[in-house]
Amino acid sequence: MSAKILALDTSTENCSVALMINDQLYTRSEIAPRDHTKKILPMVDEVLKEAGVSLHDLDALAFGRGPGSFTGVRIGIGIAQGLAFGAELPMIGISTLAAMAQATYRQHQSEKVVAAIDARMSEIYWGQYQRQTDGQWSAIAIDDGQAECVIPPSELVAHLVKAQGDWTQAGTGWQAYQEPLADLPLSQVQGDVLYPEAQDIAVLAQFEWRKGNSVEAEQASPTYLRDKVTWKKLPGRE
Incomplete structure (x- = not known):
């Protein structure tokens, strides 16, 4: 029997919530680039009411830990922590790139996925995943050892390790x-998954729950990948 997990994600333009109970999913999702703070809690209330449970009935709260929009990732983890504190729930952070790999499998049964989120500033958030026989995903590192990274697309070509088979694209970076x-040393298949979804985060969180990979709410942390951003100051404000 699966754990009772509430998942939410606001890391991209998409805002989504999913509740998994006894392998059944209750979901809400909406493209709402500037309304995450208005949409997310009503979505949580809706799935809880639909399932007939409260936060206190759950085992854990999962969230999209990033990468993605700085603001979106912060909103998601902040709301998730608030809910987890109130209900004394442990938290499970899931990569948004891995969640898109899971979504691509859910929709198209693709077992090899290359995920790229537009990170602005002429860069992408990158991850390459292969599905294992047990349903988990293995991240394939580029030649400098990073499994997930932020990188200019033109530089990725030089670092990518050639892999066999057809790889399905996911994310806005493509x-x-x-x-x-287009110059990557991979056989690419066009995909239509653009954003992470909470229902896929809930599925991946089940694996982490079974492995004991949850943390207390105060220990939950985001994954930005881009740790330093240089801001150009306006004249007179140096």
């Missing part, structure tokens, strides 16, 4: 940087 990403 549309934003079509030319440089």
Whole structure:
């Protein structure tokens, strides 16, 4: 029997919530780039009411830990922590890139996925995943050892390790940087998953729950990948 897990994600333009109970999913999802703070809690209330449970009935709270929008990731983890504190629930952070790999499998049964989120500033958040026989995903590192990274698309070509088979694209990065990403040493298949979804985060969180990989709410942390951002100051404000 699966754990009772509430999952939420606001790391991209998409805002989503999912509740998994006894392998049944209750979901809400909406593209709402500027309304995450208005949409997310009503979505939580809706799935809890639909399932007929309260937060106190759950085992854990999962969240999209990033990468993604700085603001979106912060909103998601902040709301998740607030809910977890109130109900004394442990938390499970899930990679948004891995969640898109899971979504691609859910929709198209693709077992090899290359995920790229447009990170702005002429960069992408990158992850390459292969599905294992037990349903978990193995991240394939680029040649400098990073499994997930932020990188200019033109530089990724030089670092990517060639892999066999057809790899399905996921994420907004493919549309934003079509030319440089077309040169990757991979056989690519066009996909239609653009954003992470909470229902896929809930599925991946089950694996982490069974392995004991949850933390107390105060220990939950985001994954930004881009740790330093240089801001150009306005004249007179140096």
